[in-house]
Amino acid sequence: MSSYNVIKHEVSKEPLIHITKNSAMPFWKSFLIRAAAVAIAFLLCSILSYLMIGANPLEFLKTFWDGNFGINAAASKIVIWKLAKDTAVLLCIALAITPAFRMKFWNIGAEGQVLIGALAAVAVVYYSGDKFPDWLLFLFMLLAAVAAGIVWAVIPAIFKAIWNSNETLFTLMMNYAATYFVAFCLVKWTPDGSSTLGELKRGHLPSIGHPYLLLILTVLLITGLLFVYLYYSKQGYEISVVGESQRTAKYIGINVKKVIIRTMTLSGALCGLTGFMIVAALDHSVTTTTVGGRGFTAIIVSWMAKFNPLVMIGVAFLIVFLNQGANRLATNFRVGKAFPDLVVGVIIFFVIGCEFFIRYKVHIRRKAPAAASVSGNVAEGISESGEGSGGGGGDGSGVVEASGEARSDEAVNETVNDTEKEGNAK
Amino acid sequence: MTDPAEKTRDLTENANRPYALELKGVSKAFGSIQANYKVDLQLKHGEILALLGENGSGKTTLMNMVAGIYFPDEGQIFVDGEEVVIGSPRDAYKYKIGMIHQHFKLVDLFSAAENVVLGVNDGSRYSIKEVNERVRQIADRYGFNINPKDKIHEMSVSQKQTVEILKVLYRGAEILILDEPTAVLTPQETEVLFSVLRQMKADGKSIVIITHKLHEVLAISDRVAVLRKGEHIATVNTAESTESSLTEMMVGKKVSLNIDRTEPHDTAERLVVKGLSGHNPEGLKVLDDVSFTAFGGEILGIAGIAGSGQRELLEAVAGIYSPDEGEITYIEPKNGDRVNLRKKTPLQIRELGVRLSFVPEDRLGMGLVGSMDITDNVMLRSYRSGRTILLNRNDPKKLAEDIVRDLEVATPNLRTPVRRLSGGNVQKVLVGREIASAPSVLMAAYPVRGLDINSSYAIYNLLNDQKERGVAVIFVGEDLDVLIELCDRILVINSGRVTGIVDARTTDKETVGFLMTKSDDRPKSDERGGNS
Known part of the structure; x- marks a missing residue:
């Protein structure tokens, strides 16, 4: 063979920073990154508070602490119970949507599903009067709430399973339906036209030691049960398989439609149950804002915990903790709601943002490499190579992951991960 | 054969006008796989050049370099006699090169x-x-x-x-590259496309058409360039070539692989497929009256160009794809009971006691769940066992340990998501699981695709082992050398139709290659069924 001129060119350049996927990271290391993120976030917020409202950073932190744990023994008892109660309610809604999320069914209708459950529980009390003994009344309230939650959740599920409609839009719309249905019922139930129902006379769950304790224990029990269900039961396993790959599910003979509907039934039932508890243990009434956006906050909780019920306890606590602290900030410094919201936003941003550093590795080019020209367009074409092989892609991704420990050194860098960003950059 | 570079130079000097497009010594490697090696290619002004080759012969990669999607490792590209650097699709348009992707x-x-x-x-x-x-x-x-x-x-x-x-x-x-444009078309649509191509040619455009269908090559092209395993074999005038001469160039000489093959013994009917026909979601016919019998104790190979209906055939047997008509019958080895598998779901098939294992082509997208660990993946087939509502992970864990040990799966531990394993190890987990259920029929689609030599031989040995145990093995492959050395019989499928079932011991690559690519001699059934 004769030798050819190998042309050198500078069409594509290696960028200053490139990003590769991180394979596994030991637990302690990822924990450290997360802790560092929270610490940096608080630090940043203290500085911001000094610059914007003139609070000294120590005072800022103290206010945050006081907001959650009280300034003295008497106050602390009240706020700590409130902290626990709010955490429990948020956690319960997060738990309710988690089975659906693990199936990659993006149910953002928890707000409506909980609300309609609460309404159903109230309706039972409103219409039954004094007909039933307490225990029977509770049972009917519970059943009605659960049934209402299921109805609200299963309608979108059926449409998804049969016609593959978009569950996100559908469940979102069901929220509005629930809100306005509650508004309608309130008008109907209040002849004076105030639309304010007031406290129900019956249907208050008994207090065991503390009015919130029954609720908190129930939610903890649900957390444990759901954890076992998702990780150790056959149905939980099916949920994971369907969520990961419907093709695999069909291949091993899982009835995907059935799993979707079954899982949403569970999700809706848990939402309904939450609605029942809000009515029977806390509010003893219903308004259009009974859930108050917690159905949406719960989505963040579920995601941040990577759909693990046990981790959700911590995440729900963090969110409620932040809100309480921020509220305290608002009252103490008289800065209204905007600044506390900013603080919460900054902290959550850091907590979620640090996941990037856990999942990916950032390589910074030390100096301009001499012959780093060839890497340009590999990634773009990888998806198209393989001569029309249907399954080639699957194999490819396996290789990609395996070579995730990419070389940061110069020269020809053929690793797909490295070039993924560059290929499209032009 | 003369030096290709020398030949190139002669041709360049003889032509009045420089080539519309010329490649000299273009190579491209992906990791250890050499997709193209020192390829020379010339495209004249106003001609239609067919780029012919088997799956994985590097046709698309080569043209992707011209279209600016890949950059060659070495070699030169000339447009109208001028050397050019094509670093992006935008560059390609600058030189009036456009590619129509598959x-x-x-x-x-x-x-x-x-x-x-x-x-x-x-x-x-x-x-x-x-x-x-x-x-x-x-x-x-x-x-x-x-x-x-x-x-x-x-x-x-x-x-x-x-x-x-x-x-x-x-x-x-001015230069158009079409990557397998007819793969998605009905015969009539193909005709329309061809007449368009002829009009464009008459208008002075230069066209490269990537294909592996011989009759199309003969119908449309002026010249044919043949690639095999990434190398340019020859460029010939279409008028002077025949289907068989092109096939020979495409498949090449026989390579000896030394795969152990024993004579089948105690063979018995295990799976009988009759008159299977079906459509894909686009409404094209993908299976057309397919009939065959698979026997226990032998390996039945299935050869064909990619997308000729192999996947649908296996998925139909496994209960995943539902064909329009035909019969699929399983014969129970113990008592000879005949069980109809058609219109049964995978679960129903298993509940009937049919021991059918299937290694699908798409390993991580269908056979396994990429984000789950080895134990949970091994459990996919068996997780339903037992009456409790909770999973039993003990037995699958033992099985996973066995698979990792026996098949030498390289993995940090059993908790590693299979997505992180290399292709060969992913395949070992999948094949290991499918074999573990003691199948009586084992279907494997492209089980060695993307695997290195050692992993490939490990898989061949596993399949041979199953054959020795009296399993009916169905092996869909793309490498003809492997099919001929590993299998006992080879069924050749071509556009959804069985074009022949040959004895692997006596056949040769040319025969199989010809059956894979020969043009349709039956009246074309081109009505689209189903909804399009």
């Missing part, structure tokens, strides 16, 4: 004209009216049946392809 890249909600103009930045003000007009002019010139205002999602597959062609013509391409 998978369309269109925005469904946009109209044809909007898709055509997308990404064009010629400095002039954007006016959809003008674009519509220009697109209409181009369409009229070449006889495209298309309305520029129609939305993509309302179009048929062939119309979408037309839009892709319009896209490159709009950008002023």
